[in-house]
Amino acid sequence: MFGFGKNKISTDSYKGVRDFYPEDQSIQNYIFDIMKKTVESWGYEEYNASILEPLDLYKLKTSEEIINEQIYSFKDRGDRSVALRPEMTPTVARMVAKRMQELSFPIRWYSIPNLFRYEKPQRGRLREHWQLNVDIFGVSEFNADVEVIQIASQIMKNFGSKPEDFQIKINSRSLMDDLFKKIGIPDSNKSELLRLIDKKEKISEDNFRNSIKDLIGEDKTTSLFENLYYGEGIFSMLGTLESAKYIRNVIQTLRDRGVSNIVFSGTLTRGFDYYTGVVFEVFDTNPENPRSLFGGGRYDNLIELFSNRKVPAFGFGMGDVTIKDFLTTHNLLPSKKSTTDLYICIAPETNIEEVYNIASNFREQNLNVVVDISGKKLAEQLKSLDKRNIPFVTTIGSAELENGKFAIRNTKTRQEFLGNVLENIEFIRSNNQ
Amino acid sequence: MFGFGKNKISTDSYKGVRDFYPEDQSIQNYIFDIMKKTVESWGYEEYNASILEPLDLYKLKTSEEIINEQIYSFKDRGDRSVALRPEMTPTVARMVAKRMQELSFPIRWYSIPNLFRYEKPQRGRLREHWQLNVDIFGVSEFNADVEVIQIASQIMKNFGSKPEDFQIKINSRSLMDDLFKKIGIPDSNKSELLRLIDKKEKISEDNFRNSIKDLIGEDKTTSLFENLYYGEGIFSMLGTLESAKYIRNVIQTLRDRGVSNIVFSGTLTRGFDYYTGVVFEVFDTNPENPRSLFGGGRYDNLIELFSNRKVPAFGFGMGDVTIKDFLTTHNLLPSKKSTTDLYICIAPETNIEEVYNIASNFREQNLNVVVDISGKKLAEQLKSLDKRNIPFVTTIGSAELENGKFAIRNTKTRQEFLGNVLENIEFIRSNNQ
Numbered sequence: 001m002f003g004f005g006k007n008k009i010s011t012d013s014y015k016g017v018r019d020f021y022p023e024d025q026s027i028q029n030y031i032f033d034i035m036k037k038t039v040e041s042w043g044y045e046e047y048n049a050s051i052l053e054p055l056d057l058y059k060l061k062t063s064e065e066i067i068n069e070q071i072y073s074f075k076d077r078g079d080r081s082v083a084l085r086p087e088m089t090p091t092v093a094r095m096v097a098k099r100m101q102e103l104s105f106p107i108r109w110y111s112i113p114n115l116f117r118y119e120k121p122q123r124g125r126l127r128e129h130w131q132l133n134v135d136i137f138g139v140s141e142f143n144a145d146v147e148v149i150q151i152a153s154q155i156m157k158n159f160g161s162k163p164e165d166f167q168i169k170i171n172s173r174s175l176m177d178d179l180f181k182k183i184g185i186p187d188s189n190k191s192e193l194l195r196l197i198d199k200k201e202k203i204s205e206d207n208f209r210n211s212i213k214d215l216i217g218e219d220k221t222t223s224l225f226e227n228l229y230y231g232e233g234i235f236s237m238l239g240t241l242e243s244a245k246y247i248r249n250v251i252q253t254l255r256d257r258g259v260s261n262i263v264f265s266g267t268l269t270r271g272f273d274y275y276t277g278v279v280f281e282v283f284d285t286n287p288e289n290p291r292s293l294f295g296g297g298r299y300d301n302l303i304e305l306f307s308n309r310k311v312p313a314f315g316f317g318m319g320d321v322t323i324k325d326f327l328t329t330h331n332l333l334p335s336k337k338s339t340t341d342l343y344i345c346i347a348p349e350t351n352i353e354e355v356y357n358i359a360s361n362f363r364e365q366n367l368n369v370v371v372d373i374s375g376k377k378l379a380e381q382l383k384s385l386d387k388r389n390i391p392f393v394t395t396i397g398s399a400e401l402e403n404g405k406f407a408i409r410n411t412k413t414r415q416e417f418l419g420n421v422l423e424n425i426e427f428i429r430s431n432n433q
Numbered sequence: 434m435f436g437f438g439k440n441k442i443s444t445d446s447y448k449g450v451r452d453f454y455p456e457d458q459s460i461q462n463y464i465f466d467i468m469k470k471t472v473e474s475w476g477y478e479e480y481n482a483s484i485l486e487p488l489d490l491y492k493l494k495t496s497e498e499i500i501n502e503q504i505y506s507f508k509d510r511g512d513r514s515v516a517l518r519p520e521m522t523p524t525v526a527r528m529v530a531k532r533m534q535e536l537s538f539p540i541r542w543y544s545i546p547n548l549f550r551y552e553k554p555q556r557g558r559l560r561e562h563w564q565l566n567v568d569i570f571g572v573s574e575f576n577a578d579v580e581v582i583q584i585a586s587q588i589m590k591n592f593g594s595k596p597e598d599f600q601i602k603i604n605s606r607s608l609m610d611d612l613f614k615k616i617g618i619p620d621s622n623k624s625e626l627l628r629l630i631d632k633k634e635k636i637s638e639d640n641f642r643n644s645i646k647d648l649i650g651e652d653k654t655t656s657l658f659e660n661l662y663y664g665e666g667i668f669s670m671l672g673t674l675e676s677a678k679y680i681r682n683v684i685q686t687l688r689d690r691g692v693s694n695i696v697f698s699g700t701l702t703r704g705f706d707y708y709t710g711v712v713f714e715v716f717d718t719n720p721e722n723p724r725s726l727f728g729g730g731r732y733d734n735l736i737e738l739f740s741n742r743k744v745p746a747f748g749f750g751m752g753d754v755t756i757k758d759f760l761t762t763h764n765l766l767p768s769k770k771s772t773t774d775l776y777i778c779i780a781p782e783t784n785i786e787e788v789y790n791i792a793s794n795f796r797e798q799n800l801n802v803v804v805d806i807s808g809k810k811l812a813e814q815l816k817s818l819d820k821r822n823i824p825f826v827t828t829i830g831s832a833e834l835e836n837g838k839f840a841i842r843n844t845k846t847r848q849e850f851l852g853n854v855l856e857n858i859e860f861i862r863s864n865n866q
Binding site: 011014021029047049050076098356367370 | 441442443444445446447448450451452453454455457458459461462473474475476478479480481482483484485486487489490505507508509510511513515517527528530531532537538539541542547549551560561571572574576577580686689690738739740741771772773776785786789796799800801802803804805806807808816817819820821
């Protein structure tokens with residue numbers, strides 16, 4: 001039954017996913033904490049669901065590429081088709097639709113689910129990643145768009161990044177619709193055209209123009225390109241239309257609220273088919289690596305795929321892999337901080353029970369304490385502290401137990417303090433940050 | 434591409450898994466917070482890994498039932514056999530083995546992963562559950578067993594349960610080995626016998642005795658039963674053996690540390706094959722439902738399935754479903770507390786930007802604030818607060834913006850306070866608990 005013998009089991013994880021050792025998890029926790037604190041300060045409430053969903057949930061709406069090439073799916077033992085969720089939006093839409101009658105709108109929800117896509121693992125793209133999802137349901141007015149984009153910007157600021165470190169590009173599907181109508185692009189070409197425009201940054205200017213020309217012809221392409229590159233001038237061309245007023249209002253309100261790094265981008269379309277209004281995407285401004293960090297938009301027609309009621313929605317998804325890369329590149333990750341406050345080494349022939357009793361005193365005062373029960377020599381006990389970033393250490397032996405006093409050392413400053421339990425607790429409290 | 438029309442997509446989640454609406458997630462967060470705070474106060478560090486593991490990880494060691502009947506597995510697009518982890522221990526063993534050279538032992542790790550088993554969904558058993566895993570690696574002495582069992586007990590206490598609400602049963606695989614040797618049970622019967630003994634609580638006394646008699650015969654069964662039911666008297670029979678001294682020491686030290694509800698149980702064996710020493714299991718003492726809550730034990734031979742080095746280990750797993758049931762039955766779940774502190778309603782024809790500005794002031798002081806941007810009538814805005822348990826509410830209109838003062842109401846006590854932003858922040862601070 002046991003696998004003893006020469007053939008050891010591989011210690012490799014599954015391809016394209018990550019093991020989180022404590023030093024990795026502490027970075028994840030830092031990132032998740034900033035995300036959570038920011039969105040909760042805006043009154044968003046956490047929800048969650050299983051990573052397993054019925055495969056049918058994705059058949060009707062997600063972009064085709066994901067369904068056909070990237071979804072993890074299998075049949076369970078009861079012959080049900082199951083998927084590992086590739087994104088959270090269909091799940092949250094399902095959950096909102098299910099409790100439509102009981103929920104009092106508007107609702108503000110967030111979650112940090114893990115998601116799976118079968119991709120060739122590469123920088124910034126893994127098979128599993130975690131993604132903050134922030135959504136507001138039940139508000140069709142532009143205030144919802146503004147609030148959610150402002151939150152996205154606030155999270156970036158709370159990570160310590162400056163407005164010049166990132167740029168928020170914004171566009172509107174309704175505006176694109178109006179533009180397409182003005183130019184005379186047939187409805188049948190619309191989806192494909194949006195997809196081609198979305199690929200702009202990934203291909204050469206020539207290829208880009210040619211691919212569009214093949215679809216809609218030379219004249220319309222010229223007309224389209226004049227508008228796409230017009231920047232915010234597009235507003236004066238389409239100025240009387242609701243779609244132009246709307247997005248102009250979103251941009252202006254965000255600027256008034258201090259989101260200075262937002263710019264209109266006529267070529268921003270976002271991949272998913274379900275967007276219906278404003279879409280936005282946040283980019284790293286680093287010229288060496290001006291990649292997309294995350295984005296979102298308005299999707300007013302998704303809930304009615306599940307329900308007879310229409311519920312307007314606006315949200316975004318922010319992935320941990322790209323954000324961690326961004327924070328690393330911009331030197332914004334804090335140095336690792338241990339969750340442990342004090343490490344107690346034990347001198348030879350000391351009554352361990354008395355040391356455990358002292359540790360309990362610290363714990364009752366909400367300090368986190370390790371007692372070294374390795375039975376190793378003192379030098380080795382101290383060595384096991386290496387790289388753990390625990391801020392305080394002490395050694396307790398029979399003499400210390402007798403005196404009731406022991407010396408606490410700050411592992412960074414090397415400052416020492418001699419005191420009884422209460423004094424030591426106070427010392428740690430006032431010197432720990 | 435979109436699924437418009439009459440055929441709506443089902444809002445059901447996959448069978449046997451749960452959706453966590455904010456009120457459910459707030460309970461999960463409460464449970465996870467108590468777990469995390471307790472284990473971190475003992476210096477345990479969080480790790481994590483992907484839910485996907487190579488299927489081979491489970492082929493050699495987990496109990497056969499799980500592999501054959503309950504594991505979720507499939508082939509990925511690259512023809513790799515992948516599993517959704519059914520338990521965390523193989524993963525953590527793999528991770529420890531992989532970094533064997535760099536880690537400084539002893540290491541104390543914890544995680545709260547979700548796990549999958551293909552089971553018939555029923556009370557206390559779902560296809561997906563979350564499970565706190567707490568493990569110490571690198572200490573073979575009994576101090577590790579004592580520490581980890583004490584932590585298990587401490588978590589129960591931190592949930593508010595009293596010693597009489599639960600009982601910790603403890604046994605030792607080494608002691609069983611010695612007992613089996615004394616009675617003359619052949620090694621070939623050992624695994625099967627442990628499995629039969631483990632089923633004791635699930636079958637009738639007659640069936641239990643007969644199933645064992647069929648395996649080892651009448652005489653040995655009589656002899657075994659005399660010992661199994663001897664309680665701690667077994668120690669005096671096997672008193673000179675190391676295995677008996679060891680577990681007696683564990684029990685006595687735990688009692689000395691205040692874990693009063695620990696008892697020896699000769700019939701406790703635990704299902705997994707990998708246990709090598711002390712095993713323990715925590716039971717609800719409710720006579721109407723004396724079910725097992727969680728358990729763990731020593732597994733000193735697991736790491737060497739991956740590595741040439743042997744690393745002693747002791748740990749337990751505590752599932753969210755059973756713990757939540759226990760807390761509900763014993764009335765220990767706190768009433769739902771919103772993560773939002775203040776809900777701001779907006780009177781008609783008010784400048785929303787100024788209200789958002791006030792909300793920012795609260796947020797800068799670490800208070801969590803919702804601004805109602807529904808555009809609904811005031812009565813409806815207030816109604817949307819129902820069941821949300823947000824502790825404070827205010828309504829801001831032009832008059833309030835002009836005066837710079839507005840009334841904050843405590844939604845529980847109905848107490849009202851009129852003040853400017855700073856005064857209101859202070860009021861919320863001192864009245865929020």
